[in-house]
Amino acid sequence: MDELIKKINSIYPLKPDSLKLLLDEMHKIGLPKNKVLVEAGQIGRSAYFIKQGIARAYCEGKDNQITFWFGLEGDFVFSYNSYINRQPGYESIELLENSILYEIKDEALQRLFLENIDLANWGRKLAELELIKLEERYISRLFKSASECYAELLKNSPNLIQRIQLGYIASYLGVTQVTLSRIRAEIK
Amino acid sequence: MDELIKKINSIYPLKPDSLKLLLDEMHKIGLPKNKVLVEAGQIGRSAYFIKQGIARAYCEGKDNQITFWFGLEGDFVFSYNSYINRQPGYESIELLENSILYEIKDEALQRLFLENIDLANWGRKLAELELIKLEERYISRLFKSASECYAELLKNSPNLIQRIQLGYIASYLGVTQVTLSRIRAEIK
DNA sequence: TTCATTTTTTAACATTTGTAAAAAAATGGC
DNA sequence: GCCATTTTTTTACAAATGTTAAAAAATGAA
Structure with missing residues (x-):
């Protein structure tokens, strides 16, 4: 959990109380290679932090897939599109290796942003970066x-x-x- | 000023008080064609809203310029790079027409984000969009x-x-x- | 308008990238 | 190790884009 805290604070240093609020909503999970985290056409319900593994974001073309992003250890993963617009996204995200992630429900994240100015600025900084x-x-x-x-x-x-x-x-x-x-x- | 308020609220609806805080920091200015709003290597000290005119963001290449963004009426203009990192940016932004803008000092914007959760979330939404x-x-x-x-x-x-x-x-x-x-x- | 300057288009040829198909190499289950 | 499958490389040819230079068109100031 240490690298998660380091990463969070490197985006925007949080007060200990705010950090705790955020960490309390994040849960460690292991998921297998080829697991689809976000499926195009669905609303992404979670964001993830990659502790171990690789993720790949792609769109379906006419007769091929277009890969436009890779996530490695230390990266946050979320379908910007559906995370931000709360609409079904055009992109899918899958794991390329067996992975260990921290998950946070989108719902919880949005609630924290509205309740806590420290976290609202953290979310702002995350998007800006x-x-x-x-x-x-x-x-x-x-x-x-x-x-x-x-x-x-x-x-x-x-x-x-x-x-x-x-x-x-x-x-x-x-x-x-x-x-x-x-x-x-x-x-x- | 009406289109400015509309635009601000379309990003994230602000409470009247918060809106006023933001508007109080924005000042209308007219600037001529070819005016450089942000110069590569300098820190961008302001963000702008385009009421009338066009802006163009570009980088200097070896023997050419690379244009990567245009701003039209209703757009916000800022050097992401220097706005976000508070570092000299790699990009320049210039006006392609005589323009009318609303300017806000970066300093004021950052202060508002830290003081007001409504505006912090507005800033988050702006970056996300x-x-x-x-x-x-x-x-x-x-x-x-x-x-x-x-x-x-x-x-x-x-x-x-x-x-x-x-x-x-x-x-x-x-x-x-x-x-x-x-x-x-x-x-x- | 007229003229100098800037912008856009056209032409000819070189280079890069794409397509389709096959060969070679790597991978994974048994 | 062996074999089927997947991935990567190679080949030959086609299509797209770049480079350089010149011509045509548009622009703007006197």
């Missing part, structure tokens, strides 16, 4: 070729490439698996 | 060809294409201006 992470990723893709994006990934998250199959990574980078193979062949 | 807007844009780009992205832009924001020069729009779509010209030629 996710926003700039996504913006950096968005801009990075406008700037860089697929090859450069792969090199960056290799540098910043080498374990990600070892633990996730390349088809998903290709999709994440916005290229086909054939192109990713070519890129990898060139680098060697 | 920006987050899903960006996510939708991000996913859309993974799915669609440049041609489809342009068609979508033409459908959803036709005035954007009339008011903004095509070089910026090409960059926003992630293609060269030559490619955008070809796409436009095909559609006709």
